[in-house]
Amino acid sequence: MALVLDILSWAFIIGGGVFSLLSGIGVVRFPDVFTRMHAASLADTLGAGLIILGLLLQAGIGADLVGVKLILILVFLLFTSPVVTHALAQAALLDGERPWTRDGGPTEGTVDVRESEGDAFLVDARAPDGER
Amino acid sequence: MTHAVKHALSLFVVLYALWLLLSGHWVDPLLLTLGAVSAALAVFVAWRMEGLDHEGVPVSVxxxxxxxxxxxxxxxxxxxxxxxxxxxxxxxxxxxxxxxxxxxxxxxxxxxxxxxxxxxxxxxxxxxxxxxxxxxxxxxxxxxxxxxxxxxxxxxxxxxxxxxxxxxxxxxx
Structure with a gap:
């Protein structure tokens, strides 16, 4: 039984490691900041998730509640990482970064900071010297 | 029972459960009391910051x-x-x-x-x-x-x- 648990947990940990490695390779390989963020989110979700799952199988719930803390780490990670990713992507776009496309053309949808009047947040983002 | 009281109570219960799980103290009455006090303090701060609404404490969803x-x-x-x-x-x-x-x-x-x-x-x-x-x-x-x-x-x-x-x-x- 202990052997089965060991094999399972190592499979999970190695799987998480593989996804984290792929995530790193993607960050190097992809063409622009937005596509690189897609690659980075691999480590946030399945990478971290599988490693924690594997550690959970090693630790069990445990007398000192290690398992509970591991689950809490995963839950907090899943709540906070999309917020950070969203903030980073929005900052990149509002700062004038244009997403890379295969044909080099503009994207179907975008936010034009200069034309927005109603949204106070976007008006704020319009830096006085931000003419690009 | 108003909504604010409901949100304050549920936030207190969640925070105290979290405190119990993270600390692992089940028996010492002094520590249990201190945990309850710190949870109540956190609820008080949330109330002062006007965070006790359906967004800060989304119990219903x-x-x-x-x-x-x-x-x-x-x-x-x-x-x-x-x-x-x-x-x-x-x-x-x-x-x-x-x-x-x-x-x-x-x-x-x-x-x-x-x-x-x-x-x-x-x-x-x-x-x-x-x-x-x-x-x-x-x-x-x-x-x-x-x-x-x-x-x-x-x-x-x-x-x-x-x-x-x-x-x-x-x-x-």
Whole structure:
């Protein structure tokens, strides 16, 4: 039984490691900041998730509640990482970064900071010297 | 019982349960009391910061959210595999950015939808407006899947207990 648990947990940990490695390779390989963020989110979700799952199988719930803390780490990670990713992507776009496309053309949808009047947040983002 | 009291009580219960789980102290009455005091203090601070509303303490949507998570986790696994394939074969990468409709009526529901989009690798919500979300996708298919509306409907189901009080957190107390 202990052997089965060991094999399972190592499979999970190695799987998480593989996804984290792929995530790193993607960050190097992809063409622009937005596509690189897609690659980075691999480590946030399945990478971290599988490693924690594997550690959970090693630790069990445990007398000192290690398992509970591991689950809490995963839950907090899943709540906070999309917020950070969203903030980073929005900052990149509002700062004038244009997403890379295969044909080099503009994207179907975008936010034009200069034309927005109603949204106070976007008006704020319009830096006085931000003419690009 | 007013809504504020309900939110304060449920926040206290959640915080105290979290304190118990993190500390592992079950027997010492002094430590248990101190834990209760610190949880009560946190609730007091939340009340002073006017965080005790349906957004700060989303008790009413918790059950629906728990029912939504397994489906979301499965989507995350599928999306991970799709992005991993793109990393191994960068020729597949064909980014698109487009507006996707968001049918949720409350701010909380929209945030749940936007976070779900970002949490699944391959799609990032870049900008959120009332009724629509600007999404950047690594492959064009990511936008098509979102436009099909499966995730949108499921997020609308999560926020259903909030229907009718959308955007009026102050009136609700």
């Amino acid at each position: 918790t059950l629906n959210a728990l029912a939504y998570w397994p489906w979301l986790l499965w989507q995350i696994v599928l999306a991970n595999l799709a992005v991993a394939r793109c990393i191994l074969d960068p020729g597949r990468v064909a980014p698109r950015m487009a507006w996707v409709p968001a049918s949720q009526c409350s701010d909380l529901g929209t945030v749940i939808y936007a976070n779900s989009i970002t949490l699944t690798p391959g799609t990032i919500s870049v900008h959120v407006e009332r009724g629509r979300i600007l999404v950047h996708a690594l492959e064009g298919g990511g936008i098509d899947d979102l436009e099909a509306g499966e995730m949108d409907r499921r997020c609308a189901r999560v926020e259903r207990p909030l229907a009718g009080l959308a955007g009026t957190p102050k009136e609700r107390g």
